[in-house]
Amino acid sequence: MPFKLYFVLISFISIQLSAQNKVLHVEYDYFFKDYYPEIRLIELVSNNKESLSTITKTIMYRAYGAIEASPKTTYESIFKTRDSIISKDIEVLAKQYFIKEPFPQFNWQLTGQTKTILNQLCQEATTSFRGRNYIAYFTSKIPFRAAPLKFNGLPGVVLALYTDDNKIAIEAKSIAIKNFSGPIAYPFTEGNETITWETFVEKYKQSWEKHKNKVGSQIQSIGSSNSMTMGIPKVSPGLRMEVIVEGN
DSSP: OOHHHHHHHHHHHHHHGGGTTEEEEEEEEEEEOSSSOEEEEEEEEEOSSOEEEEEEEEEEEETTEEEEOOHHHHOOEEEEOSSEEEEEEEOTTOOEEEEEEEOOOOOOEEEEEEEEETTEEEEEEEEEETTEEEEEEEESSSSOOBOSTTOOOSSSEEEEEEETTSSEEEEEEEEEEEEOOSOOOOOSOTTOOEEOHHHHHHHHHHHHHHHHHHHHHHHHHHHHHOSOOTTOOOOOOOOOSSOOSTTO
16 A cells, blocks of 8 residues: 555544444536436445445436436446445346446555545545546545445545546535444345356447447448438447446
């Protein structure tokens, strides 16, 4: 662990002791700057032992205006304990899977830069994860260790995350600490079959190839019967925090 990060962690431990019997709630806006932009709402709940990130709403922007996506295809959840993550994810054709994987290890580097978010002075840290480079801003003045989605490992609460290509951004818009003494409820139905991350990657790739071939043939058909094909977007799998195929 880098010395600067170790020093911040030691300073944070005394603050964290005051979080007993309390729970942290953070709401984030989650921006996807793709061919068709999207804004999602993330709700994060943490008690320093478990945490739950839930995407509760997705607004998609199209040429004809903004629409709210179906919960069936966009509402995802990530449940984190101290040693593992269980997440609900979807592949290209919108089939849902439950994925269980070990807690990811992030190699964070403090940059010495700071930024104020929601009146909290935050430190800047950088890392790489599954095909993307990230810039995070976290505060150690709130007595929790928490981050949205699968991110972890910083001594404090992550209030913003950005990819270095400016395609994805996560920004906190509210913070609340409430009295709460129990565990965070497991969000999935008990007994759901789980797969590994590696198995999900293979299923995602297979789904993408099937979808790409189908849509590609449809676009070719339109082109052969109509010369006005300009404006048809290229076939894209859509942006993801974790890159699986080209175009994510």
